[in-house]
Amino acid sequence: MEAVDRLPTFADVAAAAERLGGVAVATPLLESAALNQRVGGRVLLKAEPLQHTGSFKFRGAYNTISQIDAAAVVAYSSGNHAQGVARAARLLGRRATIVMPADAPAIKLAHTRADGAEVRLYDRQGESREAIGAEIAAATGAVLIRPYDDARIIAGQGTVGLELAEQARAAGAIPDAALIPCGGGGLIAGCSLALAELCPGIEIHAVEPAAFDDTRRSLAAGARLANPAGSRSICDALLVPSPGELTFELNRRLLAGGLVAGDAEVRQALAFAFRHLKLVVEPGGAVALAALLAGAFDARNRTVAVVLSGGNVDPALFAAALGEPAAG
Amino acid sequence: MEAVDRLPTFADVAAAAERLGGVAVATPLLESAALNQRVGGRVLLKAEPLQHTGSFKFRGAYNTISQIDAAAVVAYSSGNHAQGVARAARLLGRRATIVMPADAPAIKLAHTRADGAEVRLYDRQGESREAIGAEIAAATGAVLIRPYDDARIIAGQGTVGLELAEQARAAGAIPDAALIPCGGGGLIAGCSLALAELCPGIEIHAVEPAAFDDTRRSLAAGARLANPAGSRSICDALLVPSPGELTFELNRRLLAGGLVAGDAEVRQALAFAFRHLKLVVEPGGAVALAALLAGAFDARNRTVAVVLSGGNVDPALFAAALGEPAAG
Numbered sequence: 271m272e273a274v275d276r277l278p279t280f281a282d283v284a285a286a287a288e289r290l291g292g293v294a295v296a297t298p299l300l301e302s303a304a305l306n307q308r309v310g311g312r313v314l315l316k317a318e319p320l321q322h323t324g325s326f327k328f329r330g331a332y333n334t335i336s337q338i339d340a341a342a343v344v345a346y347s348s349g350n351h352a353q354g355v356a357r358a359a360r361l362l363g364r365r366a367t368i369v370m371p372a373d374a375p376a377i378k379l380a381h382t383r384a385d386g387a388e389v390r391l392y393d394r395q396g397e398s399r400e401a402i403g404a405e406i407a408a409a410t411g412a413v414l415i416r417p418y419d420d421a422r423i424i425a426g427q428g429t430v431g432l433e434l435a436e437q438a439r440a441a442g443a444i445p446d447a448a449l450i451p452c453g454g455g456g457l458i459a460g461c462s463l464a465l466a467e468l469c470p471g472i473e474i475h476a477v478e479p480a481a482f483d484d485t486r487r488s489l490a491a492g493a494r495l496a497n498p499a500g501s502r503s504i505c506d507a508l509l510v511p512s513p514g515e516l517t518f519e520l521n522r523r524l525l526a527g528g529l530v531a532g533d534a535e536v537r538q539a540l541a542f543a544f545r546h547l548k549l550v551v552e553p554g555g556a557v558a559l560a561a562l563l564a565g566a567f568d569a570r571n572r573t574v575a576v577v578l579s580g581g582n583v584d585p586a587l588f589a590a591a592l593g594e595p596a597a598g
Numbered sequence: 599m600e601a602v603d604r605l606p607t608f609a610d611v612a613a614a615a616e617r618l619g620g621v622a623v624a625t626p627l628l629e630s631a632a633l634n635q636r637v638g639g640r641v642l643l644k645a646e647p648l649q650h651t652g653s654f655k656f657r658g659a660y661n662t663i664s665q666i667d668a669a670a671v672v673a674y675s676s677g678n679h680a681q682g683v684a685r686a687a688r689l690l691g692r693r694a695t696i697v698m699p700a701d702a703p704a705i706k707l708a709h710t711r712a713d714g715a716e717v718r719l720y721d722r723q724g725e726s727r728e729a730i731g732a733e734i735a736a737a738t739g740a741v742l743i744r745p746y747d748d749a750r751i752i753a754g755q756g757t758v759g760l761e762l763a764e765q766a767r768a769a770g771a772i773p774d775a776a777l778i779p780c781g782g783g784g785l786i787a788g789c790s791l792a793l794a795e796l797c798p799g800i801e802i803h804a805v806e807p808a809a810f811d812d813t814r815r816s817l818a819a820g821a822r823l824a825n826p827a828g829s830r831s832i833c834d835a836l837l838v839p840s841p842g843e844l845t846f847e848l849n850r851r852l853l854a855g856g857l858v859a860g861d862a863e864v865r866q867a868l869a870f871a872f873r874h875l876k877l878v879v880e881p882g883g884a885v886a887l888a889a890l891l892a893g894a895f896d897a898r899n900r901t902v903a904v905v906l907s908g909g910n911v912d913p914a915l916f917a918a919a920l921g922e923p924a925a926g
Contacts, residue, residue: 298626300648303685304712317648319876320628357631377873384632544916545705548647548909550876581876588872589917 277519278421280467283428283460286333290429293361294329295321297430299437304546309562311569314443316434319549319581323381325507326430326457326579327354327417333426334415335362342367342412346399348374350507350580351417356387367406369399375584418456419514428460434575435468445469445575449529449558449567452476452485453508455517457579462524465575473526475567477558479503479536485513485521486528494518504533504587507554507580529567531560539563540591543578550588555580605847606749608795611756611788614661618757621689622657623649625758627765632874637890639897642771644762647877647909651709653835654758654785654907655682655745661754662743663690670695670740674727676702678835678908679745684715695734697727703912746784747842756788762903763796773797773903777857777886777895780804780813781836783845785907790852793903803895804849804856805886807831807864813841813849814856822846832861832915835882835908857895859888867891868919871906878916883908 300315318326331354335343342365345355352368359366366387370379371394383389390406392399406412416423431448438445448465450458458476465472476485481501488495496512503509513521531539536553539560543551551559558576561567567574628643646654659682663671670693673683680696687694694715698707699722711717718734720727734740744751759776766773776793778786786804793800804813809829816823824840831837841849859867864881867888871879879887886904889895895902 295626295628298623298648300623303650304709307712320626322631324876381632384635541913544878544913548652548878550872550878585869585872585920589920592913592917 276421277516278425278460278463280463282421282425283432283464286425287429287432289333289336290329290426293332294429296433297321299434299441300547302546309569311572311574312443313562313569314434314438314441314445314573314575315547316430316575316577317549318430318577318579319551319555323350323353323357324580324582325350325354325555326427327351328357329429330423330426330456331355331415332358332361334420334422335359335364337422338413340411340413341365342410343415344369344403344406344412345415346403347417349378350582352378352382353385353582355415356382356385360386367410367412369402377584378582418454419516421516424456424460424517424520426460427457428464430457430577431461431464432468434461435465438575443573445472445573447473447475447567447572448575449475449477449562450577451508451554451557451579452478452528453554454510454514455485455521456514457577458525459517459520461577462520466524474524476521476525476528477561478528478530479505479508479557480530480532482509483528483530484510485518486530488513488518489522489525489528492522504536505554505557507552508557529561531557531564531566535560535564537591540588544592549578550581550583551578552580552583553587604749605844606753606788606791608791610749610753611760611792614657614753615757615760617661617664618657618754621660622757624761625649627762627769628875630874637897639900639902640771641890641897642762642766642769642773642901642903643875644758644903644905645877646758646905646907647879647883651678651681651685652908652910653678653682653883654755655679656685657757658751658754658784659683659743660686660689662748662750663687663692665750666741668739668741669693670738671743672697672731672734672740673743674731675745677706678910680706680710681713681910683743684710684713688714695738695740697730705912706910746782747844749844752784752788752845752848754788755785756792758785758905759789759792760796762789763793766903771901773800773901775801775803775895775900776903777803777805777890778905779836779882779885779907780806780856781882782838782842783813783849784842785905786853787845787848789905790848794852801854802852804853805889806856806858807833807836807885808858808860810837811856811858812838813846814858816841816846817850817853817856820850832864833882833885835880836885857889859885859892859894863888863892865919868916872920877906878909878911879906880908880911
């Protein structure tokens with residue numbers, strides 16, 4: 271079985287941490303007196319907006335590309351995976367082509383290009399990104415870097431959880447629960463491998479946008495379920511049709527369940543992070559904090575790890591969120 | 599001579615670091631590929647918005663109050679010093695009274711009260727905060743915690759520089775210049791004690807708002823000069839009438855000179871930090887970054903440490919800054 275198609279283990283996460291040592295940012299684990307007081311527990315916040323390219327995606331991209339021989343890689347993404355792959359490819363001296371929708375946010379196109387990637391725009395309506403990617407691969411020998419259904423991607427994202435467990439221990443805390451944003455499920459699957467190993471008994475919840483709770487429903491059903499067509503959410507980083515194959519296989523074994531947060535709750539979490547954490551968090555990156563603030567998880571007298579997974583947010587959306595009723 | 603009135607030394611900064619160990623946040627030293635590329639050098643950003651209470655002020659307050667026997671303290675401040683003293687007093691089990699102007703920002707009043715401090719409001723026009731403070735001290739035995747002209751305050755703030763030097767070394771970098779925000783001068787004086795010791799030959803510049811360049815002019819003149827009456831700036835954390843006595847005595851020995859940034863440049867720095875660093879920085883906290891981005895300091899082929907000193911910014915001001923022409 272190819273590395274890409276097998277289930278990763280804790281050893282893969284530990285190996286990824288070795289590869290990423292001195293390359294990825296060991297993002298800080300933050301605490302907020304205001305947040306602890308509000309929820310009646312101890313909350314440890316893993317600050318991935320401070321990662322290279324503003325999200326955890328750099329970790330998996332670097333871990334994967336560093337294990338590939340090809341001189342060129344290709345990826346499909348409208349956002350954080352694009353930037354993560356572009357930066358990792360640049361650091362590793364590979365050519366990167368990113369297939370992005372023509373209507374992707376200008377800031378994400380600009381940042382992807384700034385890292386030296388070639389951006390191939392496509393029309394969401396009239397073109398197939400898979401076909402374009404296959405053409406590019408055939409023409410250049412580029413290897414496709416999947417966004418989450420790859421053992422190396424999952425292991426790389428898992429270094430978030432590995433660091434979190436080590437930093438919590440150094441702070442004298444043992445998390446008994448973790449709330450982690452979930453789109454395709456790579457971040458939470460990898461983190462869960464690390465947390466299950468290093469914090470035995472920890473209760474891990476996937477947190478999704480209310481309209482994209484495919485993992486929550488799939489966990490309850492014991493099988494991969496899709497989201498209804500036409501669903502909408504401001505959490506652009508978490509919009510997938512259904513859980514990944516590898517990721518769900520891990521998540522159904524390792525997770526306690528799923529929680530959701532609505533758009534209004536996510537906006538309030540952005541405002542809370544602005545006011546109390548001084549961090550810029552994007553909607554998808556704030557979904558776990560949003561669920562906690564909204565009371566979807568009872569943190570009283572518990573130690574709860576919360577992953578803030580990214581900070582690539584449109585300025586207008588962010589400014590509007592600051593005008594919401596104060597969240598704390 | 600009382601501790602408060604003598605000049606602190608590097609040994610005082612090292613002792614402050616011992617007191618603050620495990621109490622203050624060891625804030626991360628960040629790097630941005632976009633910033634390095636833009637200025638043609640290597641920039642190391644010390645992220646004090648992530649400190650308790652959102653600014654470096656907690657460090658000096660804790661270092662000072664932990665050396666005082668009194669059960670109660672009092673301070674004058676409309677902003678970051680208020681919050682730093684309130685939090686430090688709470689952690690150390692002391693009562694705190696903060697004398698704040700009745701027109702202080704609601705968010706700063708709320709945060710100060712949230713840390714258990716008693717807030718005594720006064721009318722900027724009709725009342726003397728010094729007289730009110732003296733009354734409180736006489737009535738309660740509270741000890742006044744000065745904002746910058748105190749050896750213990752300066753030493754506490756200096757732990758920013760101590761950490762910065764150690765973190766830079768761990769990252770394989772030796773800063774040859776440092777740009778540090780300057781109001782009363784406590785932060786830069788303390789940092790300079792540490793940097794002069796740990797990074798010999800480093801060139802340190804105070805950065806001030808353009809209309810409040812008292813330290814820059816005082817350094818050039820060799821004597822403490824005041825700012826003209828009626829000066830205005832959005833950098834509310836840096837608005838002092840003239841350099842402190844102790845701080846200027848240190849700064850005139852340790853600094854290479856002073857730089858300034860105007861309000862428009864500061865707003866662009868806020869937008870840059872939002873976009874590329876994912877950090878919420880307040881105007882006064884961003885003044886050194888603003889000067890660097892505006893070209894006031896030539897960073898080409900140099901390694902430059904920049905202190906981001908705080909993040910307590912009004913949401914409306916921040917949102918407006920995000921509407922500025924993109925800074926990067």
